[in-house]
Amino acid sequence: MIAMAKLCRTVLYAVALCAIVSAGSARAQGPQKPPGTPTIKVTSVLVFLDVTVLDKKGHPVVSGLTKDDFTITEDKQPQSIFSFEAPETHVMDRDSEEENPNGKAPATILVLDLLNSSFEDFAYIRYEVKQFLMAQPPRLSSPTELMVIGDESLALLQSYTRSRADVLEALDHLPPALPFKMMHGAFFWERFAQSLDTLQQIALQNKGVPGRKNIIWVGHGGPNVYLDPIALPDKLVDEIKRYAHSTTNKLVDARISLFVIYPGLPVRGGVMSFSASEAGIEIGDDDPFAGDVNFGLFVNETGGKLFFNRNDIDREIAQSERMGGEYYTLTYQPQIAEPDGKFRRIRVTLSNPNLRAITKVGYYAPDANAPIDQRQQKIENLTEAVLSTIPFCALDVSLTNVVQHPDTETAEFTVQVSSKNLVFEPTDDGRSAATLILAAASLDKYGKMLASRTETLTVQSNTPDPSTLPGHVKLATGDSRAAQDQECPRGPGERRWRTHGLGRSGSQDD
Numbered sequence: 001m002i003a004m005a006k007l008c009r010t011v012l013y014a015v016a017l018c019a020i021v022s023a024g025s026a027r028a029q030g031p032q033k034p035p036g037t038p039t040i041k042v043t044s045v046l047v048f049l050d051v052t053v054l055d056k057k058g059h060p061v062v063s064g065l066t067k068d069d070f071t072i073t074e075d076k077q078p079q080s081i082f083s084f085e086a087p088e089t090h091v092m093d094r095d096s097e098e099e100n101p102n103g104k105a106p107a108t109i110l111v112l113d114l115l116n117s118s119f120e121d122f123a124y125i126r127y128e129v130k131q132f133l134m135a136q137p138p139r140l141s142s143p144t145e146l147m148v149i150g151d152e153s154l155a156l157l158q159s160y161t162r163s164r165a166d167v168l169e170a171l172d173h174l175p176p177a178l179p180f181k182m183m184h185g186a187f188f189w190e191r192f193a194q195s196l197d198t199l200q201q202i203a204l205q206n207k208g209v210p211g212r213k214n215i216i217w218v219g220h221g222g223p224n225v226y227l228d229p230i231a232l233p234d235k236l237v238d239e240i241k242r243y244a245h246s247t248t249n250k251l252v253d254a255r256i257s258l259f260v261i262y263p264g265l266p267v268r269g270g271v272m273s274f275s276a277s278e279a280g281i282e283i284g285d286d287d288p289f290a291g292d293v294n295f296g297l298f299v300n301e302t303g304g305k306l307f308f309n310r311n312d313i314d315r316e317i318a319q320s321e322r323m324g325g326e327y328y329t330l331t332y333q334p335q336i337a338e339p340d341g342k343f344r345r346i347r348v349t350l351s352n353p354n355l356r357a358i359t360k361v362g363y364y365a366p367d368a369n370a371p372i373d374q375r376q377q378k379i380e381n382l383t384e385a386v387l388s389t390i391p392f393c394a395l396d397v398s399l400t401n402v403v404q405h406p407d408t409e410t411a412e413f414t415v416q417v418s419s420k421n422l423v424f425e426p427t428d429d430g431r432s433a434a435t436l437i438l439a440a441a442s443l444d445k446y447g448k449m450l451a452s453r454t455e456t457l458t459v460q461s462n463t464p465d466p467s468t469l470p471g472h473v474k475l476a477t478g479d480s481r482a483a484q485d486q487e488c489p490r491g492p493g494e495r496r497w498r499t500h501g502l503g504r505s506g507s508q509d510d
Helices: 119-134 164-172 185-205 234-253 270-278 295-302 313-325 374-387
Strands: 013-019 047-054 070-074 077-079 081-085 107-113 139-149 154-163 213-218 256-261 305-307 328-332 343-350 356-358 362-364 397-405 410-418 432-443 449-461 472-474 496-504
Touching: 047 070, 047 343, 070 081, 070 328, 107 119, 107 185, 107 313, 119 164, 119 213, 119 313, 139 164, 139 185, 139 313, 154 164, 154 185, 185 234, 185 256, 213 313, 234 256, 234 295, 234 362, 256 295, 256 313, 295 305, 305 313, 343 356
Parallel strands: 107 139, 107 213, 213 256, 256 305, 472 496
Antiparallel strands: 013 432, 047 328, 047 356, 070 077, 070 343, 081 328, 139 154, 154 449, 343 362, 397 410, 410 496, 432 449
């Protein structure tokens, strides 16, 4: 596992639990409307487009354009531009003490891909990222955070900051590690899922945060999946497509653009050359994921860029940051809002034929007939529960007895939950059981997720009567943070069981 950067002193501890087998949690009852009360439903969709304009030489154009110079179509239908922002509104003063006032300035998310990169490539990635940072001024031009995706989890080494020294310190404390899963082909599907989960987690974490965010992913990204209906079951193909669609929409909704930089020597042969070549292909009006799923397509979908067959990573990072930082923002309200699940192709053109617009190529409309994706729902619910500042009282969960062990980077804690809010189902051997998901995450003082881990817990009783549950159950949990208990009100006479966990913790200042 990857050692975490230091945690801030003011931190919270969050644990989210949800029942898989059965949910017996109480439901909140809202006030009842009197009969005959009219209900007015209003649906309004506003699409944000962060548009980088390039001239014939590929240089960004940052002045001299107005709203009238742009034309937007969705599925070939002209759209009225609702609002317009010029690039100068997205620039921050280098000497400003503010981290990101009003959210208009873009933010940079550096993701170092240890999961899908060789040991040699990752060493080169670290070196080049450090070279890029060393070339920046002490006060970074945009808020920057540093993440690493490894074999076990996604860790936030440094949350948003404009201090170059802080990001360099976090990078220096990242220890070398072998990419175990990449070295063993049996983990292909796991790496694919982890890579897409990482994009979704970053999108969920930035959901509702104003302004543009640019993910600069240094590494090969997730393995490419060939959606061959002959080799793969139709059900699996459909599930992969749905997850790719939802990942795209989450990135688009969070105003995130993806830039991917392949490290090392020229890309030849294998799946990586396919991804690189596909990244520059005009998709037309078709579903981008109709054939295969690769990171090059997510780059196209979000208006980013893929760099390959070059080895100047530090310059490519700088170019990505510049492309993602010098842009116009346009919004429009789609004329067609049918929930048919189809791909909506967006095109932005300029009145000057010598200029080219780079932005996201579209999004997927909601699908009213799509089956519920249980896995995706769990990920979203748990992520939102962990990041929420509101206590969730349905299962009456509390966290106590947190003991940190900085020497081993672990923490021990106790989770308490009222068994009356769980529904136990009988098992074949005459007992009863309830299955839960336990998700723990580390947050910094700003509420940003530093790292997370999820475990599955099964609570069993030796008889069909759950009142005979044992006093406690032990399990290994994920990563942790310093504790600040937040408990829900309890009624008298409630039976409790306990879980004791051991998880990772960042080093402390005190």
